[in-house]
Amino acid sequence: MTQRERILAIAVGGVLVLIGMQWALNRFRDARSQRDLEISRLESELQTAQSMQLAGLAAADRMSGFIERSLPANADAAVNAYMEWLYTLMDASGVSGTDVRSLNSTASGDLYRVYNYRVSASGDMEEIVWLLHAFHRTDYLHRITTLGIKPNRGSSLLNLSMSIQVLAMNDAAEKQPPPERPSPLIDDDVEKYVATIVNRNYYAPPNQPPRYSGEATVEAVVDADFRFKPNFEDPDGDEVSLRLIGDVPDGVGMDEASGEIRVRRDELGDLTLLVEARDSGRPARIVEQELTISVVEPPATEEPMQTAFDDATQAFVTALIYSRGSWKAWVTVRTRGEKLELQAGDDFEIGELSGKVVDVTQRFVELEVDDRRFTVGLDGNLAEAAKQSLVD
Numbered sequence: 001m002t003q004r005e006r007i008l009a010i011a012v013g014g015v016l017v018l019i020g021m022q023w024a025l026n027r028f029r030d031a032r033s034q035r036d037l038e039i040s041r042l043e044s045e046l047q048t049a050q051s052m053q054l055a056g057l058a059a060a061d062r063m064s065g066f067i068e069r070s071l072p073a074n075a076d077a078a079v080n081a082y083m084e085w086l087y088t089l090m091d092a093s094g095v096s097g098t099d100v101r102s103l104n105s106t107a108s109g110d111l112y113r114v115y116n117y118r119v120s121a122s123g124d125m126e127e128i129v130w131l132l133h134a135f136h137r138t139d140y141l142h143r144i145t146t147l148g149i150k151p152n153r154g155s156s157l158l159n160l161s162m163s164i165q166v167l168a169m170n171d172a173a174e175k176q177p178p179p180e181r182p183s184p185l186i187d188d189d190v191e192k193y194v195a196t197i198v199n200r201n202y203y204a205p206p207n208q209p210p211r212y213s214g215e216a217t218v219e220a221v222v223d224a225d226f227r228f229k230p231n232f233e234d235p236d237g238d239e240v241s242l243r244l245i246g247d248v249p250d251g252v253g254m255d256e257a258s259g260e261i262r263v264r265r266d267e268l269g270d271l272t273l274l275v276e277a278r279d280s281g282r283p284a285r286i287v288e289q290e291l292t293i294s295v296v297e298p299p300a301t302e303e304p305m306q307t308a309f310d311d312a313t314q315a316f317v318t319a320l321i322y323s324r325g326s327w328k329a330w331v332t333v334r335t336r337g338e339k340l341e342l343q344a345g346d347d348f349e350i351g352e353l354s355g356k357v358v359d360v361t362q363r364f365v366e367l368e369v370d371d372r373r374f375t376v377g378l379d380g381n382l383a384e385a386a387k388q389s390l391v392d
Contacts, residue, residue: 094130098120125197210279229258243278272291275290313384
């Protein structure tokens with residue numbers, strides 16, 4: 001073999017070795033890639049299996065929770081248990097005229113059965129809020145599908161009606177006990193719901209605050225008992241309760257049951273009081289009125305002065321109120337501390353004025369005295385209006 005042939009043979013052999021090495025490297029890479037793909041597939045299958053296992057455990061846990069909240073699997077036991085619970089709930093809430101009816105039930109495959117109920121009752125808003133709070137706080141598999149709350153024209157109560165659905169799981173016990181744990185979605189303090197819901201009147205105009213219609217300054221005699229009641233009037237006819245707030249001077253007190261202020265001071269001077277008036281409407285409206293009590297010397301003479309005085313000169317129309325289908329006029333006689341409620345057709349006698357109420361509207365009251373008619377608007381004085389009618 002010549003030198004050239006040996007070189008050629010070595011070159012061909014080197015090429016074959018390189019080709020073999022490249023083939024072996026490619027086989028190694030392909031095998032490793034297949035192994036990596038297989039590992040990824042197995043890891044994915046393992047993750048899927050673990051997820052399914054966790055989902056199964058979660059589903060089993062949820063199913064266990066559903067069973068704890070379920071009615072008994074036995075149909076008769078389910079109907080009787082829930083109706084008994086509804087009657088107990090309605091009775092505890094304080095509503096009246098309760099009517100609970102079991103309507104029907106339908107099966108949902110082999111998983112659960114749906115029972116339908118209809119409930120009606122009457123009560124005030126606070127009783128209804130208490131009932132709904134207790135209903136949702138009890139963690140049955142139940143829900144209210146329809147809810148109606150309407151005013152009762154013949155009463156101050158509200159009419160309540162509800163349609164209810166409740167589930168009984170097929171895997172529940174024949175005598176499944178009621179749920180022991182309250183619903184985590186409902187706050188256990190019912191007063192939070194009462195404060196938000198009850199203090200709203202859905203069927204009447206907004207509650208108006210009380211109005212003070214008395215004098216800002218009153219006089220008391222030194223070393224003598226003095227009593228008076230601040231005169232507050234409520235446009236809606238609500239009851240008004242009074243109390244003293246802030247710094248109360250010595251010798252001054254209030255009977256909060258009657259609202260009467262009692263004063264006995266041994267020093268002359270002016271006293272400043274702050275009176276709070278709260279009405280019974282919803283929401284309650286509160287106003288504050290500052291009053292001055294002047295403690296003065298007793299009169300120089302004990303003989304009372306005999307003077308002719310006409311109470312009609314201190315009779316004012318302080319409010320025009322629409323109540324129970326008709327308008328009424330509130331006439332305050334300041335000298336006597338009286339309030340008259342007059343409506344069309346009423347006779348009246350105030351001081352030297354006597355006559356009949358012809359009509360009451362939202363702007364004025366029309367009166368008839370000595371065959372002449374005249375009107376008095378809000379804050380108008382009866383004596384002045386009657387005098388003006390003579391001129392006109």
